[in-house]
Amino acid sequence: MSDKYVFPAVTPLVASLPSTVPFTGPEAIERKTGHLFRARLGANENGFGPAPSVIEALKNSPNEVWKYGDPENYDLTNALAELYDLKPNELTIGPGVDSLLGVIVRQYIEPGDVVINSLGGYPTFNYHVAGFGGKLVEVPYLNDKADLQALSDAAHKYKAKIVYLANPDNPLGTWHNENAIEAFIKSLPETTLLVLDEAYGELAPKNELPAMSKLWPNVLRMRTFSKAYGLAGLRCGYAIGFSELINMFDKIRDHFSVNKMAQIAALQALADRKYLEEVIKKIETAKQQIVTIAGKNGLKTLPSATNFVAIDCGRDGKFATAVLNELIKRQIFVRKPFVPVLDRLIRVSVGPRKELDLFAEAFSYALIAADKG
Amino acid sequence: MSDKYVFPAVTPLVASLPSTVPFTGPEAIERKTGHLFRARLGANENGFGPAPSVIEALKNSPNEVWKYGDPENYDLTNALAELYDLKPNELTIGPGVDSLLGVIVRQYIEPGDVVINSLGGYPTFNYHVAGFGGKLVEVPYLNDKADLQALSDAAHKYKAKIVYLANPDNPLGTWHNENAIEAFIKSLPETTLLVLDEAYGELAPKNELPAMSKLWPNVLRMRTFSKAYGLAGLRCGYAIGFSELINMFDKIRDHFSVNKMAQIAALQALADRKYLEEVIKKIETAKQQIVTIAGKNGLKTLPSATNFVAIDCGRDGKFATAVLNELIKRQIFVRKPFVPVLDRLIRVSVGPRKELDLFAEAFSYALIAADKG
Numbered sequence: 001m002s003d004k005y006v007f008p009a010v011t012p013l014v015a016s017l018p019s020t021v022p023f024t025g026p027e028a029i030e031r032k033t034g035h036l037f038r039a040r041l042g043a044n045e046n047g048f049g050p051a052p053s054v055i056e057a058l059k060n061s062p063n064e065v066w067k068y069g070d071p072e073n074y075d076l077t078n079a080l081a082e083l084y085d086l087k088p089n090e091l092t093i094g095p096g097v098d099s100l101l102g103v104i105v106r107q108y109i110e111p112g113d114v115v116i117n118s119l120g121g122y123p124t125f126n127y128h129v130a131g132f133g134g135k136l137v138e139v140p141y142l143n144d145k146a147d148l149q150a151l152s153d154a155a156h157k158y159k160a161k162i163v164y165l166a167n168p169d170n171p172l173g174t175w176h177n178e179n180a181i182e183a184f185i186k187s188l189p190e191t192t193l194l195v196l197d198e199a200y201g202e203l204a205p206k207n208e209l210p211a212m213s214k215l216w217p218n219v220l221r222m223r224t225f226s227k228a229y230g231l232a233g234l235r236c237g238y239a240i241g242f243s244e245l246i247n248m249f250d251k252i253r254d255h256f257s258v259n260k261m262a263q264i265a266a267l268q269a270l271a272d273r274k275y276l277e278e279v280i281k282k283i284e285t286a287k288q289q290i291v292t293i294a295g296k297n298g299l300k301t302l303p304s305a306t307n308f309v310a311i312d313c314g315r316d317g318k319f320a321t322a323v324l325n326e327l328i329k330r331q332i333f334v335r336k337p338f339v340p341v342l343d344r345l346i347r348v349s350v351g352p353r354k355e356l357d358l359f360a361e362a363f364s365y366a367l368i369a370a371d372k373g
Numbered sequence: 374m375s376d377k378y379v380f381p382a383v384t385p386l387v388a389s390l391p392s393t394v395p396f397t398g399p400e401a402i403e404r405k406t407g408h409l410f411r412a413r414l415g416a417n418e419n420g421f422g423p424a425p426s427v428i429e430a431l432k433n434s435p436n437e438v439w440k441y442g443d444p445e446n447y448d449l450t451n452a453l454a455e456l457y458d459l460k461p462n463e464l465t466i467g468p469g470v471d472s473l474l475g476v477i478v479r480q481y482i483e484p485g486d487v488v489i490n491s492l493g494g495y496p497t498f499n500y501h502v503a504g505f506g507g508k509l510v511e512v513p514y515l516n517d518k519a520d521l522q523a524l525s526d527a528a529h530k531y532k533a534k535i536v537y538l539a540n541p542d543n544p545l546g547t548w549h550n551e552n553a554i555e556a557f558i559k560s561l562p563e564t565t566l567l568v569l570d571e572a573y574g575e576l577a578p579k580n581e582l583p584a585m586s587k588l589w590p591n592v593l594r595m596r597t598f599s600k601a602y603g604l605a606g607l608r609c610g611y612a613i614g615f616s617e618l619i620n621m622f623d624k625i626r627d628h629f630s631v632n633k634m635a636q637i638a639a640l641q642a643l644a645d646r647k648y649l650e651e652v653i654k655k656i657e658t659a660k661q662q663i664v665t666i667a668g669k670n671g672l673k674t675l676p677s678a679t680n681f682v683a684i685d686c687g688r689d690g691k692f693a694t695a696v697l698n699e700l701i702k703r704q705i706f707v708r709k710p711f712v713p714v715l716d717r718l719i720r721v722s723v724g725p726r727k728e729l730d731l732f733a734e735a736f737s738y739a740l741i742a743a744d745k746g
Contacts, residue, residue: 008563062427066604074401108384232440242380251393
């Protein structure tokens with residue numbers, strides 16, 4: 001009917017974009033299948049949840065929600081600066097890393113500028129690159145790890161404005177240590193910005209990643225409260241870098257975008273170091289459970305410094321996709337990568353024992369069903 | 374020290390932008406003065422807060438915050454569609470109107486494109502226009518109301534891509550009725566998008582604004598949970614329009630940006646129609662109190678269809694600024710417009726009786742002090 005109307009024209013760039021959703025939410029699958037998931041192990045959330053002290057702080061805070069949050073995120077910025085031995089102007093807080101990635105791409109990318117990511121790397125970052133007209137160059141993983149040499153070579157070859165590296169990696173879980181990262185940064189053109197997404201940083205083995213006080217003039221480090229801290233639903237992440245880089249965010253960020261409950265919860269989560277240590281152990285135990293479940297089915301897993309484990313289904317992408325679908329049919333939510341080589345994997349996030357037991361049971365049947373299918 | 378470093382170059386557009394903050398938060402003033410505000414009446418928040426049923430829902434929801442929110446905002450979208458007799462694809466939810474305004478400007482504006490706003494109109498909208506390189510043309514208010522004829526003339530003259538109109542207006546509080554708005558829309562070029570910001574829409578006199586089911590092919594209507602619903606700190610707003618316009622948001626929006634507690638709170642707030650009616654009455658009473666306070670000081674106020682009242686301090690901008698500063702010195706947070714003609718006003722948001730009494734007391738002294746100063 002509406003072809004009789006004239007609509008105001010969006011920009012040619014926006015007109016050219018598809019209406020992509022980088023990730024379908026588990027809720028959409030539930031609505032489609034008509035069944036609630038029995039285990040939510042697909043979005044790399046932290047099923048152990050935030051600290052009881054954070055839950056308590058949130059329960060005490062609803063009377064504050066009529067107020068806009070502090071646009072400077074002053075308390076949280078200063079708490080993080082103190083924790084990491086940084087200056088407050090070396091940090092900026094945003095409503096989740098996804099949003100910060102968009103703000104970063106907007107800062108550096110004009111249509112046609114080249115951006116490098118691993119092939120099969122974080123889709124939401126690629127979504128932002130496309131959204132600002134960037135030209136994405138994708139570099140295959142090497143032996144299930146980001147190929148630092150090839151990423152650096154591509155940065156030089158294409159005079160890339162940005163290189164994105166998730167370390168620890170998502171969706172693989174593997175990582176490079178401090179020495180490798182430092183050498184990688186040194187190898188990059190100084191005009192190339194490295195977006196070093198360390199969303200899973202708290203879950204890496206101790207002393208494997210560079211100290212948080214470590215900054216480089218062409219690096220923005222990203223951290224979040226969504227993973228180890230168990231606050232994915234509240235949307236709070238931050239970027240760390242030289243103040244000259246951090247200042248740029250204030251030019252275009254949504255100043256009031258971090259919600260008041262996120263500010264309150266994140267501050268309390270930071271203060272509760274004891275719980276963080278405990279939950280890291282729980283996550284370790286859960287990852288070991290996933291490894292064991294895979295092993296019982298004769299399958300190998302990739303090493304993981306995150307809150308998930310990538311299970312190698314041992315055959316091709318078609319088979320692993322069938323396994324995924326059989327799991328979803330059994331109301332177990334997991335996700336998987338779809339690009340070649342990685343597509344043999346399914347990615348299982350940690351969760352409480354009960355949920356992993358449900359996964360274990362369903363997984364054996366799913367492997368059989370996928371084999372028959 | 375850092376002049377020895379090379380930093381990756383941001384785009385020329387971003388490089389050209391100042392590090393503006395559209396609004397300084399009251400928290401920043403508190404930190405600067407070293408005193409907490411005794412009354413928070415400056416940010417057009419709703420000091421009566423959300424419904425008790427919403428507070429209850431929030432207290433019951435912290436165990437959900439480890440999960441990402443539904444990226445489709447399905448439940449809230451459908452509840453709004455039902456309430457307003459719209460199709461779900463005629464609505465999109467975002468983390469506050471501020472954020473949605475940024476997404477809209479990004480959709481339509483390329484560097485150099487003209488955008489029209491009232492002179493002294495919403496600064497955060499202008500911030501986004503600058504942020505995407507738009508050229509802002511500002512049209513003076515006429516008799517303390519948006520000058521619809523002049524806005525329309527400017528849209529034609531400059532072939533504007535967007536015209537922004539807050540109705541009811543911020544910072545004035547005045548409004549145009551349905552007939553005037555319909556005539557205004559009819560008068561615009563069909564290639565010009567009208568961003569009709571109705572953040573205060575629930576607070577307008579009944580039947581003054583167009584019914585919510587009313588759509589036009591070149592209009593996006595904006596609504597929020599920050600004002601009447603008392604949820605400013607949770608960040609939740611929405612845009613309404615033809616599905617052809619709403620579809621565009623999915624191309625560039627941050628899909629997971631609406632936080633889980635906002636989704637839960639907004640859904641409950643919508644369901645509690647009784648509280649909404651009650652709080653609208655409380656806001657009316659509070660506005661009448663502000664009018665009375667002004668009157669006792671021999672001052673006039675502008676008519677208001679919002680949750681604030683603009684008091685005409687009766688002299689020039691310098692005097693009104695002095696009054697504002699004297700109020701802040703007395704720990705009363707209010708704001709004021711600074712552009713000529715409007716600059717004679719201070720803007721006082723509603724709040725509970727106790728806070729308005731504090732304002733009343735401080736205001737008399739502030740007027741005397743400003744007069745002496």
